Amino acid sequence: MSEKPKVAWYWCASCGGCEESFVDLAERLLKVFEAVDIVFCPVAMDFKREDVEKLPDGSITVALINGGIRLKEHEEMVKLLRKKSKIVIAYGACSAWGGIPGLANLYNLDEALERKYLEVPTIENPKEVLPTKKIIVNIPEAKMKAELELPEPLPVLLPLDKVIDVDYYIPGCPPTPDVFWNALQALLSGNLPPKGAIVGASNRSLCDECSLNETKPEKVLVKEFKRPDKAKPEPNKCLLAQGFLCMGPVTRGGCTALCIKGNMPCTGCFGLLDGIVDYGGKAISYFGSILDYSPVEDKEIKKAFDSIPDWVGTIYKYSLASAKLSHKAGAKKPKRIKEVVEI
Amino acid sequence: MTEEPRIGVYVCHCGFNIAGTVDVKKVAEFAKTLPNVVVAKDYVFMCSEPGQDLIKADIKAHNLNRVVVSACSPSLHEITFRTAVSEAGLNKYLLEMANIREHCSWVHHDKEKATEKAKEIVRMAVAKARHLEPLQELEVKAETSALVLGGGVAGMRAALELANYGFNVYLVEKAPTIGGKAALIGYVDPKTKGAEIVSKMFDRVKDCPRIQVLTNAELIQLSGFAGNYIAKVRLNPRYVNEKCTLCGECEEVCPIEVSNEYNFGLNKRKAIFLPFSNAYPPYYAIDYRVCVKCGECEKVCRFGAISLKEEPKVVDLKVGSIIIATGYDPYRPFKGEYGYGLHQNIMTLFQLERLLDPDSPTKGELIVGNKIPKSIAFIQCVGSRNTTPGAKEYCSRMCCTTAINSAVKIKEKYPDMNVYILYKDIMTYGSDETLYEEAGKKLVQFIKFEEKIPKVSITPEGLFIDVFEYTIQENLRIPVDAIVLSIGMLPPRDIEELIAVTRVSCGGEGFVREAHLKLAPVEAPTKGIFLAGCITGPKNILESIRMGSAAAAKAMSLLSKGKLTIEPMIAQVNEEKCSGCAICVGVCPYSAISIKKVNGDRIAYVEKALCMGCGTCNAACPSGAMQHLGFKDIQLLAQTRAVFGGEMNV
Numbered sequence: 001m002s003e004k005p006k007v008a009w010y011w012c013a014s015c016g017g018c019e020e021s022f023v024d025l026a027e028r029l030l031k032v033f034e035a036v037d038i039v040f041c042p043v044a045m046d047f048k049r050e051d052v053e054k055l056p057d058g059s060i061t062v063a064l065i066n067g068g069i070r071l072k073e074h075e076e077m078v079k080l081l082r083k084k085s086k087i088v089i090a091y092g093a094c095s096a097w098g099g100i101p102g103l104a105n106l107y108n109l110d111e112a113l114e115r116k117y118l119e120v121p122t123i124e125n126p127k128e129v130l131p132t133k134k135i136i137v138n139i140p141e142a143k144m145k146a147e148l149e150l151p152e153p154l155p156v157l158l159p160l161d162k163v164i165d166v167d168y169y170i171p172g173c174p175p176t177p178d179v180f181w182n183a184l185q186a187l188l189s190g191n192l193p194p195k196g197a198i199v200g201a202s203n204r205s206l207c208d209e210c211s212l213n214e215t216k217p218e219k220v221l222v223k224e225f226k227r228p229d230k231a232k233p234e235p236n237k238c239l240l241a242q243g244f245l246c247m248g249p250v251t252r253g254g255c256t257a258l259c260i261k262g263n264m265p266c267t268g269c270f271g272l273l274d275g276i277v278d279y280g281g282k283a284i285s286y287f288g289s290i291l292d293y294s295p296v297e298d299k300e301i302k303k304a305f306d307s308i309p310d311w312v313g314t315i316y317k318y319s320l321a322s323a324k325l326s327h328k329a330g331a332k333k334p335k336r337i338k339e340v341v342e343i
Numbered sequence: 344m345t346e347e348p349r350i351g352v353y354v355c356h357c358g359f360n361i362a363g364t365v366d367v368k369k370v371a372e373f374a375k376t377l378p379n380v381v382v383a384k385d386y387v388f389m390c391s392e393p394g395q396d397l398i399k400a401d402i403k404a405h406n407l408n409r410v411v412v413s414a415c416s417p418s419l420h421e422i423t424f425r426t427a428v429s430e431a432g433l434n435k436y437l438l439e440m441a442n443i444r445e446h447c448s449w450v451h452h453d454k455e456k457a458t459e460k461a462k463e464i465v466r467m468a469v470a471k472a473r474h475l476e477p478l479q480e481l482e483v484k485a486e487t488s489a490l491v492l493g494g495g496v497a498g499m500r501a502a503l504e505l506a507n508y509g510f511n512v513y514l515v516e517k518a519p520t521i522g523g524k525a526a527l528i529g530y531v532d533p534k535t536k537g538a539e540i541v542s543k544m545f546d547r548v549k550d551c552p553r554i555q556v557l558t559n560a561e562l563i564q565l566s567g568f569a570g571n572y573i574a575k576v577r578l579n580p581r582y583v584n585e586k587c588t589l590c591g592e593c594e595e596v597c598p599i600e601v602s603n604e605y606n607f608g609l610n611k612r613k614a615i616f617l618p619f620s621n622a623y624p625p626y627y628a629i630d631y632r633v634c635v636k637c638g639e640c641e642k643v644c645r646f647g648a649i650s651l652k653e654e655p656k657v658v659d660l661k662v663g664s665i666i667i668a669t670g671y672d673p674y675r676p677f678k679g680e681y682g683y684g685l686h687q688n689i690m691t692l693f694q695l696e697r698l699l700d701p702d703s704p705t706k707g708e709l710i711v712g713n714k715i716p717k718s719i720a721f722i723q724c725v726g727s728r729n730t731t732p733g734a735k736e737y738c739s740r741m742c743c744t745t746a747i748n749s750a751v752k753i754k755e756k757y758p759d760m761n762v763y764i765l766y767k768d769i770m771t772y773g774s775d776e777t778l779y780e781e782a783g784k785k786l787v788q789f790i791k792f793e794e795k796i797p798k799v800s801i802t803p804e805g806l807f808i809d810v811f812e813y814t815i816q817e818n819l820r821i822p823v824d825a826i827v828l829s830i831g832m833l834p835p836r837d838i839e840e841l842i843a844v845t846r847v848s849c850g851g852e853g854f855v856r857e858a859h860l861k862l863a864p865v866e867a868p869t870k871g872i873f874l875a876g877c878i879t880g881p882k883n884i885l886e887s888i889r890m891g892s893a894a895a896a897k898a899m900s901l902l903s904k905g906k907l908t909i910e911p912m913i914a915q916v917n918e919e920k921c922s923g924c925a926i927c928v929g930v931c932p933y934s935a936i937s938i939k940k941v942n943g944d945r946i947a948y949v950e951k952a953l954c955m956g957c958g959t960c961n962a963a964c965p966s967g968a969m970q971h972l973g974f975k976d977i978q979l980l981a982q983t984r985a986v987f988g989g990e991m992n993v
Contacts, residue, residue: 205966208922213945218938219929240924249924250965273920275967275976282965289930289963 005061005188008040008052009091010081012074013101013157014067018092019043021174028181035188036061040081052080060085062187064170068094068101068321069158073151082164087187089199090160091180093173093269096198097279098159098321100173103313105156105320105327109334113153129343136342145342155334156327169198171252173269173318179254198274201254205273206266210248210257212238221292224304228264239265240290245314250276250283269318278324280315287315348379348473351407352465353398355389355414357444362387364448366458370413373462377469381405390420395427402431409472413441413465418862434477436911436973441468463986470985474978478911483952485570485907486663489898490515492562492841495523496537496884497876498668499544500891501898506553510902513660514548515560515576519628520618521548523670525884527605527619528696529741530748533778537884538700545623558624559631563657565844566934568953569871570663570907578656580631582615586648587626589617593640593649594627601633607673607693610704615640615649620702631655664871664898667855668891669841671877674726674830677733681722681828682799688712688806688825689799692721692746695827699752709753716824718761719753720808721746722797727831728767730796737852739831739881743770746829747782754785762787763821765797765810790819799826832881845872846932854880865893869933869955873897912973913954914961916947920968923947927960927969936960 011019025032039060040047063085069075082088093099104112117123117130131153137146160166170183183200186193193199207213216238226233226243233239239260240246247268248260259266272279293300308314316323352374356362367385374383382405386394389412401407410433412424417440425435443461451457487510491502494516502512514521522541529537548554557578564575599614606612614634617627626648629640634651641649673693678684683691688711690698701707709715723746724730727739743766750762764787771779783789790812797810808821834853835841842849847867850856855878858866865873873894876887901907914927914936923945928936935953938945947969949960961971970976 204920204968205922205924207924208944213923216925216938218925220925221929249922249926253922273966275920277976277980282967286926286963286965289926289959292929 004035004037006039006059007036008060008063008081008085009038009043010040010063010065010077011043012065012067012078012095012160013070014092014094014099016043017174018066018094021092021172021177021180024177025181026177028177032184049077049080052084055084057083058086062087062089064089064091065160066091066095066174068098069154069160069163070101071151071153075154075163078160078164087167087192088160088164089183089187090166090169092175093171093271093318095160096169096171096322097271097319098157098326099318102157102159102319102321102326103316106312108328108330109153109155110336111328113334113336127343129341130336130338132338132341134340136340138342152337153334157321159322162322167195168193169196170200171198171270172201172255175200176255176258178256182254198252198271201252201270203274204253206248206251206253206255206257206260206270209253210238210260212236212257212260216241220290222290223292223300225287225307227308233263235263239263245287245308247283247315250279250286267317268315271319279319280312280323283315284311346408348409349381349405349407350377350379350409350411350469350472351398351401351405352377352380352383352411352413352469353389353394354383354385354443354461354465355394355412356385356387357389357414357448358387361414361444361448361461364451364454364457365443365461366454367461369458370443370461370465374411374413374465374469377466379409379473380469381407389414390423395423398424398427399431402428402433408433408437409475410438411441411465411468411472412438413443413461413468415444416440416442416446418859436478437472437475439468439472439475441465467982467985470981471978474975474981476972476975478972480911481909481951483570483907483909485902485905486572486661487902487905488512488660488662489664489666489902490562490572490574490660490662491666491668493523493668493670493876493878494518494521494556494558495668495670495876495887496525496541496544497670497887497891497894498523498666499541499548500888501666501668501873501875501895502554503544503547503551504892504895505898505902506551508899508903510553510899512554513574513576513662514554514556515562515574516556516558517561517669518618519558519581519630520622520624521545521556521558522619522623524673525887526622527607527700528693528745529884530745531884532774533748533751533781540884540888542621545621549623556624559628562841562844565665565846568933568935568950569869569901571952572662572665572871574660574662574665576658576660578658580629580653580655582629582631582634582651582653583627583649585624585626586646588646588648589626590645591617591627592643592645596639596643598637598639599633599635601630606697606703607691609690609694609697663902664873665845666873666875666891666894666898667841667845667847667867667878668875668887668894669835669837669878671832671854671881672835674735674739674833676725676828676830680731680733681725681797681826682801682806683828686801686806688716690825690827691725692742692749692827692829695749696745699749709757711825715757716760718763718821718823719825719827720763720765720821720823721750721827721829722799722808723764723766723769723829725828725830726833730767735831735833735852737831737881738770740770740886741881741883742829742831744775744778744883746827747771747778747787749827750787751778751782751785754782754787761823763790763808763823764788765790765792765808767792790821832877835878838878841878845869846934847872847874850880852880854878865890865897871901907952909952910956912971913951913956914949914958915970915972916949917968917970918944918946920966921946922966922968924965926963926965930959930963932957932959 063081090096135148179200222243244265246265248266251268252270354367354371371383371385429435491498502514525537526541559579567573597613597615600611603612605618615629676683682689793813800807858868875891875894935950939948958971960969
């Protein structure tokens with residue numbers, strides 16, 4: 001047995017971007033492989049659940065978990081990894097706060113399934129097949145039946161720390177290679193930050209590292225909210241001061257303002273700063289603060305707010321599942337999930 | 344504070360005020376069960392000497408480092424208890440008030456439920472107290488001169504008071520003369536007109552070297568803070584200097600004629616004019632807004648008193664305190680309101696007062712439409728007390744006395760004239776009641792109307808008023824030769840600019856609001872700014888004068904120390920967290936925040952003396968870097984969690 005720290009990497013409800021960010025470490029990957037042993041990593045290596053179960057408790061040094069907890073399978077796996085690991089890290093926005101898949105919490109499970117499998121314009125599902133716990137497939141050619149068991153969806157998507165104890169968080173959608181690298185360095189150095197810390201990123205909001213911060217006028221006050229698909233930003237001028245809903249001021253820095261360098265306002269994937277309780281709540285209070293209507297004109301203010309069609313998707317894009325109001329109430333027992341379906 | 348909190352909770356009976364509705368013993372027992380509470384007691388009057396001594400003794404005996412007083416509103420006794428805890432050696436900001444009187448016992452009847460609520464309030468206060476930090480007051484140097492805005496009776500009185508006690512005063516007046524409305528109209532007592540009081544005040548102002556009168560002047564910008572204001576004042580050109588002998592030749596050659604606002608539109612005046620005979624400063628002025636600079640006056644003046652080359656100037660005045668006394672505007676009746684503007688014999692009370700003035704175009708004779716009317720009717724409450732759709736809700740306070748006084752004077756001069764006063768209610772309060780009696784004796788006829796207001800008809804036969812007389816319950820049709828509309832008061836037209844520059848706040852009726860009618864009268868919410876006269880709402884002349892004195896007294900208490908103590912419960916930036924996003928700069932109503940560079944980083948900077956501790960920046964700060972000392976997020980969250988019965992630890 002080598003003395004190198006053991007690392008496990010597991011994926012839950014995610015898009016694959018987090019894994020991509022790992023690959024984006026490029027030549028630095030070699031240094032990672034030099035420094036650690038990877039004992040579990042479904043995206044790249046053929047270890048199975050049984051392999052993890054066989055490991056002694058606490059024998060994994062660090063478990064990196066990305067994606068939100070959407071299925072019973074995710075819940076079981078992360079609980080298993082918690083037991084086997086010294087340190088658990090929520091990797092990326094989905095794992096930390098629910099991420100974009102967490103926006104499904106605006107619907108109860110039945111509505112979400114209907115939307116996903118029946119209503120979405122890109123779906124063709126004439127037999128209206130929905131996920132079921134057990135599916136029996138008749139294969140007439142082979143004169144046999146095959147049984148498939150699917151993991152059951154949870155009523156809502158949960159961020160990792162609602163399911164297991166989380167030691168650290170690495171923010172981002174996905175975390176940038178530099179942020180991941182910084183976090184790795186910090187963790188491997190053995191100089192561990194206090195529990196619950198967000199590692200690898202900044203302690204100030206994005207404005208601190210944004211080159212356009214200097215272009216801000218003395219007072220940031222706007223008469224209307226703009227969207228990048230409807231209006232063209234002027235170059236080299238603070239997007240917020242131009243009226244674009246930039247989440248920069250309310251979002252943790254660390255990404256070096258990559259999106260803004262591409263003339264896109266920040267959408268907030270690095271999440272909230274220390275001491276903030278609810279990301280969207282803070283965001284809406286700050287947007288309310290920069291609207292310049294003196295004397296107050298209700299109609300104009302309403303017009304400005306109505307110009308943004310999806311407020312929840314704007315202010316809770318990455319964090320609805322961890323918000324104070326995190327999901328739609330009611331309908332705990334989904335009706336659309338059948339026990340067995342035979343096709 | 345790393346030290347473990349040791350909290351004492353003191354529940355006050357306030358006689359029966361609290362104990363009558365809340366079981367104070369149960370509340371004290373409950374408090375003992377809360378985390379970090381070392382001692383909890385109840386007492387009949389916590390604010391009394393023995394009550395305070397109880398707290399002081401416990402601080403020493405139990406080594407308390409936090410105190411929660413569960414009693415009345417902090418605005419009433421917080422200072423009392425802060426003093427008490429500081430006398431026992433504790434930082435006075437380690438005190439938290441739990442208001443179980445105004446917020447609980449006074450508004451509930453059910454003793455059981457009120458007791459439960461009082462417990463919750465105490466629980467919240469304890470939750471916050473666990474996170475309290477010691478704070479230190481700050482001191483800054485302060486200017487000892489004052490700025491008085493508005494040269495009416497209130498402003499002059501304030502300036503005179505300040506000057507009498509040795510403070511230098513800048514008296515800034517927009518018009519070319521001081522004196523305000525009281526110089527033109529108004530009544531003080533049966534023997535005294537407003538103009539006489541004003542004239543006496545002029546004499547004192549003239550003789551006072553500490554008062555610098557700046558006429559034709561406007562405050563255009565205000566920066567700084569209490570004790571250290573910088574007032575930017577624009578001095579508009581008067582074009583006429585002190586060599587003027589009031590000969591009036593210039594006025595004759597001036598080709599520009601405009602409505603004379605000093606007679607409320609009764610006649611016209613020239614672009615070069617003397618506002619009224621004893622105006623101060625006592626020389627002519629050219630209305631810079633209408634003058635075409637033809638130069639005729641300059642040519643004709645034999646004394647070299649006129650120079651059209653004069654330019655507007657802007658001066659910076661350093662003052663410690665500001666008194667705003669910019670007065671009111673008369674109500675403007677709309678065309679056709681009681682026939683106003685449709686007939687030359689229908690005028691406002693302000694116009695009548697000017698007509699009766701010896702200075703008037705008719706030399707004080709009541710001549711309307713070229714003759715002395717045989718009958719005249721006053722209609723009261725025009726623009727006040729909801730009489731017409733455009734009218735305000737309030738009573739304008741001065742119209743009844745002024746109208747009745749005019750009626751009496753008319754009766755004295757023209758005993759045969761029929762004088763009617765149509766009124767809703769007569770508001771001759773206090774000693775002015777004698778005036779009402781006098782009018783009755785002089786046979787002025789009072790006609791009362793209620794909801795149905797009088798109707799004025801203009802017919803070829805003359806003017807008629809139809810009114811339902813409320814006391815005799817009968818419809819009357821009164822033929823009259825002249826009608827006087829007793830108009831009320833409006834906030835001054837330029838109040839928006841005043842608010843924009845001085846950041847005072849507006850009350851419901853459009854006048855400027857005092858910080859608190861009982862607890863902070865005469866004060867604006869911004870420290871160092873005081874209010875006097877009709878800018879806060881309708882007043883009669885004497886009330887305005889008294890308010891001028893009151894504002895001066897408050898200003899003096901600030902100016903006399905030459906230094907200023909600053910409340911430490913203000914905004915504080917965590918420089919480690921601030922990203923310089925500047926959201927706070929735009930929301931600060933006191934312009935207290937700016938962005939500064941600290942080691943190359945943009946950081947928000949709070950000017951402590953300017954911060955009024957409103958908390959707006961704290962709420963707006965997107966990154967949690969701006970915290971309100973005494974109301975930090977961690978303290979408020981603890982309180983919020985406590986009220987919902989959550990964990991008391993954040």
